[in-house]
Amino acid sequence: MSTLKKQYHHGDLTKSLLESAALIIKEQGVESLSMRKLADVVGVSRTAPYHHFKDKNALLCALAEQGFYEQEKILNNLIAQKQSGEKSFTQYVHLYLGYAQQHSETYDLMYGRAIWKAGEPNDALKAVSKRTFKVWIEWVEVLQDQKVLTDTNTPLRIGQTTWASLHGLARLIIDGIYLEQSDLSEMIDQMVKNLCIDSSTCA
Amino acid sequence: MSTLKKQYHHGDLTKSLLESAALIIKEQGVESLSMRKLADVVGVSRTAPYHHFKDKNALLCALAEQGFYEQEKILNNLIAQKQSGEKSFTQYVHLYLGYAQQHSETYDLMYGRAIWKAGEPNDALKAVSKRTFKVWIEWVEVLQDQKVLTDTNTPLRIGQTTWASLHGLARLIIDGIYLEQSDLSEMIDQMVKNLCIDSSTCA
DNA sequence: CTCTTATCTTGACAGTGTCAAAATTTAAAT
DNA sequence: ATTTAAATTTTGACACTGTCAAGATAAGAG
Structure with a gap:
C-alpha cells in the first residue's frame, strides 16, 4: 500500500510473470519459455508461478x-x-x-x-x-x-x-x-x- | 533377405520409424511424438533411432x-x-x-x-x-x-x-x-x- | 575363423511441467 | 497486542523429455 508496492513477498507476481514472459517470448521465442526459467528470471522458486497461473497453458x-x-x-x-x-x-x-x-x-x-x-x-x-x-x-x-x-x-x-x-x-x-x-x-x-x-x- | 526382412537387428529401422512416427502424429498430434515413445513402439531402445536420424528435427x-x-x-x-x-x-x-x-x-x-x-x-x-x-x-x-x-x-x-x-x-x-x-x-x-x-x- | 563395420543397448545428464506438503509472511479478528 | 486465518512461497519429489558417450552385439568381408 506504500508507494513501492513491494512490501509483501514479491509485490505483484502475476504482473511480473506476464511482463517477463512477454519479454522472453519476444526475444527468444515461445519454445524457450519454461516455467522454471521464468520463475528464476523473476527471482522466485520454480513452483511459485503456479499460484498465479493454473499451469503453463493458462500463462500462455x-x-x-x-x-x-x-x-x-x-x-x-x-x-x-x-x-x-x-x-x-x-x-x-x-x-x-x-x-x-x-x-x-x-x-x-x-x-x-x-x-x-x-x-x-x-x-x-x-x-x-x-x-x-x-x-x-x-x-x-x-x-x-x-x-x-x-x-x-x-x-x-x-x-x-x-x-x-x-x-x-x-x-x-x-x-x-x-x-x-x-x-x-x-x-x-x-x-x-x-x-x-x-x-x-x-x- | 528372406521373405521376412527381419533377420538382422531390426530389418529396416529407418522405414519403421517413419511409418510409426507418421501414424503417431496423425492420431495423437505432433506434440505427443517423443523419440523415446517412438523407439518403444517400434520395439527398440531409446537411442537406437539416433543412428538413423541425427536428431528429432531430422525425423520431423x-x-x-x-x-x-x-x-x-x-x-x-x-x-x-x-x-x-x-x-x-x-x-x-x-x-x-x-x-x-x-x-x-x-x-x-x-x-x-x-x-x-x-x-x-x-x-x-x-x-x-x-x-x-x-x-x-x-x-x-x-x-x-x-x-x-x-x-x-x-x-x-x-x-x-x-x-x-x-x-x-x-x-x-x-x-x-x-x-x-x-x-x-x-x-x-x-x-x-x-x-x-x-x-x-x-x- | 578373424576382423572390421554397422547396428543397437545401457548408463548418464540436464532439462521440462507440475503435484503434495511444509514453511513463511501478511491481513483479519479478538 | 496477540492469536488466528488466509495468502503466498519454498522444498522435495516424480515422471517425462532429448541426446551424448561408451560398451555390447551381430553381420558381412577377407
Missing part, C-alpha cells in the same frame, strides 16, 4: 489475451478515424501484418496450435477473441457498404475469407518462410489488391 | 519431406489432366484444403514453425519444398494465360499471394479455429471466388 492464454486487446485497439482506432474506406482498409492490412511481424510470438499464441489445439483456450481468451472477431465483422459490413469489399456474400463469410488471407500471409512471415523484406512488401501490396473490389484505388 | 524433416512428395503429386496430376482451367483450379483448392484437413499434422510440419523457425529444415526438405513451389508457380503462369488468375502481376507474386490465402484457410482449419464443416465448406467456396478472376464460372 494470458499472453494471448493481451495480444487481442492490442489488436482490438488497432481495429477500433481505425474504425473511429473517419477517412475513406479504401485508405482505412489498406492501412489496416499494413497494421495487421506489421503487428504480426513485430509481435510474431504473441501472434502465434493468439491463433496458433499451442493454445487452440495442443492446449486449451480459457474462458477469458475465448471471450476476447470472439469479441475482437465481432468488431472485425461489423467493420466488414461497413466496408461492404462502402464498396471496398465485395458484397456478394454475408459480412461473416467475407470477413472470414478476407481474414484468412491476411492470416496466411502473417503465418508465412512468422514461420520464417518469407524473410526478405522486398518480397514481403510487394506481396502485401498484391494482397491488398486481391482483397479490394477496386484494385486501382486500393494499394 | 523426413516426415515433412514425404508430405511435399504427396503435394507435388497432387499438383502434377491436376496439371496433367487437361480440363478447363477453372475446374482444375477449383479442384486444386479443394484438394489442397482436403489434404491440410486430413493430414493436418504433416501439413503443420511442412510449413509450421516447428521446423522452419524453432528447428532447422535440412537440405532435402529445402530442396523438395522449393521444387514443389516452382511447380506451383509454373502452373500459376498457365492459369494466368487461361484467365483464371489475374495477370496484373508476375506469376511469382500472384502465386505467393494466392497460396498465402489458401495457407491461411488451411491453418485456421488445422489450428482448430474453425471446426464446423458447414462454415468450412462455405468459406472454401467463397475463397475460390475471391481468387478467381471470373467468380461466376469458378465455384
Whole structure:
C-alpha cells in the first residue's frame, strides 16, 4: 500500500510473470519459455508461478489475451478515424501484418496450435477473441457498404475469407518462410489488391 | 533377405520409424511424438533411432519431406489432366484444403514453425519444398494465360499471394479455429471466388 | 575363423511441467 | 497486542523429455 508496492513477498507476481514472459517470448521465442526459467528470471522458486497461473497453458492464454486487446485497439482506432474506406482498409492490412511481424510470438499464441489445439483456450481468451472477431465483422459490413469489399456474400463469410488471407500471409512471415523484406512488401501490396473490389484505388 | 526382412537387428529401422512416427502424429498430434515413445513402439531402445536420424528435427524433416512428395503429386496430376482451367483450379483448392484437413499434422510440419523457425529444415526438405513451389508457380503462369488468375502481376507474386490465402484457410482449419464443416465448406467456396478472376464460372 | 563395420543397448545428464506438503509472511479478528 | 486465518512461497519429489558417450552385439568381408 506504500508507494513501492513491494512490501509483501514479491509485490505483484502475476504482473511480473506476464511482463517477463512477454519479454522472453519476444526475444527468444515461445519454445524457450519454461516455467522454471521464468520463475528464476523473476527471482522466485520454480513452483511459485503456479499460484498465479493454473499451469503453463493458462500463462500462455494470458499472453494471448493481451495480444487481442492490442489488436482490438488497432481495429477500433481505425474504425473511429473517419477517412475513406479504401485508405482505412489498406492501412489496416499494413497494421495487421506489421503487428504480426513485430509481435510474431504473441501472434502465434493468439491463433496458433499451442493454445487452440495442443492446449486449451480459457474462458477469458475465448471471450476476447470472439469479441475482437465481432468488431472485425461489423467493420466488414461497413466496408461492404462502402464498396471496398465485395458484397456478394454475408459480412461473416467475407470477413472470414478476407481474414484468412491476411492470416496466411502473417503465418508465412512468422514461420520464417518469407524473410526478405522486398518480397514481403510487394506481396502485401498484391494482397491488398486481391482483397479490394477496386484494385486501382486500393494499394 | 528372406521373405521376412527381419533377420538382422531390426530389418529396416529407418522405414519403421517413419511409418510409426507418421501414424503417431496423425492420431495423437505432433506434440505427443517423443523419440523415446517412438523407439518403444517400434520395439527398440531409446537411442537406437539416433543412428538413423541425427536428431528429432531430422525425423520431423523426413516426415515433412514425404508430405511435399504427396503435394507435388497432387499438383502434377491436376496439371496433367487437361480440363478447363477453372475446374482444375477449383479442384486444386479443394484438394489442397482436403489434404491440410486430413493430414493436418504433416501439413503443420511442412510449413509450421516447428521446423522452419524453432528447428532447422535440412537440405532435402529445402530442396523438395522449393521444387514443389516452382511447380506451383509454373502452373500459376498457365492459369494466368487461361484467365483464371489475374495477370496484373508476375506469376511469382500472384502465386505467393494466392497460396498465402489458401495457407491461411488451411491453418485456421488445422489450428482448430474453425471446426464446423458447414462454415468450412462455405468459406472454401467463397475463397475460390475471391481468387478467381471470373467468380461466376469458378465455384 | 578373424576382423572390421554397422547396428543397437545401457548408463548418464540436464532439462521440462507440475503435484503434495511444509514453511513463511501478511491481513483479519479478538 | 496477540492469536488466528488466509495468502503466498519454498522444498522435495516424480515422471517425462532429448541426446551424448561408451560398451555390447551381430553381420558381412577377407
